[in-house]
Amino acid sequence: QSVLTQPPSASETPGQTVTFSCSGSTSNIGTNTVNWYQHLPGTAPKLLIYDNNQRRSGVPDRFSGSKSGTSASLAISGLQSEDEADYYCATWDDSLNGWLFGGGTRLTVL
Amino acid sequence: QITLKESGPTLVKPTQTLTLTCTFSGMSLSTSEVAVGWIRQPPGKALEWLALIYWDDDKHYSPSLKSRLTITKDTAKNQVVLLMANMDPVDTATYYCARSIIDDYGDPRWFDPWGQGTLVTVSS
Numbered sequence: 001q002s003v004l005t006q007p008p009s010a011s012e013t014p015g016q017t018v019t020f021s022c023s024g025s026t027s028n029i030g031t032n033t034v035n036w037y038q039h040l041p042g043t044a045p046k047l048l049i050y051d052n053n054q055r056r057s058g059v060p061d062r063f064s065g066s067k068s069g070t071s072a073s074l075a076i077s078g079l080q081s082e083d084e085a086d087y088y089c090a091t092w093d094d095s096l097n098g099w100l101f102g103g104g105t106r107l108t109v110l
Numbered sequence: 111q112i113t114l115k116e117s118g119p120t121l122v123k124p125t126q127t128l129t130l131t132c133t134f135s136g137m138s139l140s141t142s143e144v145a146v147g148w149i150r151q152p153p154g155k156a157l158e159w160l161a162l163i164y165w166d167d168d169k170h171y172s173p174s175l176k177s178r179l180t181i182t183k184d185t186a187k188n189q190v191v192l193l194m195a196n197m198d199p200v201d202t203a204t205y206y207c208a209r210s211i212i213d214d215y216g217d218p219r220w221f222d223p224w225g226q227g228t229l230v231t232v233s234s
Contacts, residue, residue: 035220037157044206045149045157047222056222088157092218096173099147099159099218 003028004089004102011108017077020105022089024070028100032092034072036065039086039104048087049074076107084109112136114146114207114225121231128194128230132207139165139185145210145218146190148181150203151227158203163190164212199232 005023012018022034036049047056049065052072062077072091076083089102118130132146139146147162161181162170171179180193190207205228208221 032217033219037221039157044224044226045208045221046224047220050220050222090157090159090221098170098172099149099162101149101157101159103156 003093003096004091004100006087006089006102006105008103009106009108011110012079013110014079014081016079017075018079018107019076020074020087020089020107022072022074022102024072024091024100026070027095028070028091028093029067029072030070031094034065034067035090036063036072036074037088037090039088041086045088079109081109083107112209112223114209114223116205116207116225116228118205118228118230120229121233122197123234124198124232126197128192128197128201130192130194130205130207130228130230132190132192132225134188134190134207134209137209138188139163139183139190141165143212143214145212146183146207147210147218147221148190148192148205148207149221149224150205152200152203155203160194160205161192162210162218168216197232202230202232204229 033051037045039045052067053065064075086104088104093100114134145164148160163181178195208224210218
């Protein structure tokens, strides 16, 4: 069971906006920046958002990240079928002295 | 362009030691503020961080697996090697290596890019 909590699944129709949450604690999200990764099965995970809200070069501005306290969020607006994937949050944990990944949220575009 | 590629056995027997190699190009582990990490994903499960090695040979391990893991680097060959001892069927997973950027405070910031991953099955 991951220390970073993400809902296991989400679904939304094309064109709409979906938001994923990532809940942690003071030793991880509360202290360090959060990254978001997109993972399609059978492919390499891709960095979408770093430093809480910075889009990696080449990532559409439909993707946005935010952080407040010990929680972080990823929003995808104007949903497209190609956005169907697993989304993971990640951050460094000062107590564990290591990286943490959330359990991932599987997005279904209806 | 930075690329990383994982290599190693596709099948190992229980109790054996797994040796995985990450070979990269377009970057150097002799450059400060660079690190390489290993992350795995068991079938149907989430990503799990395993280990991280810095340009200066500093190392970090997942606390839950620390006793079984060894990470080393060969700067001349542009390779990072991960050893995982006493393999068990629950270690069946796709293993990824990825570059990490280290900030001025010595903290790792993100993993990018990632290799394509290599599936390792543990079975007798």
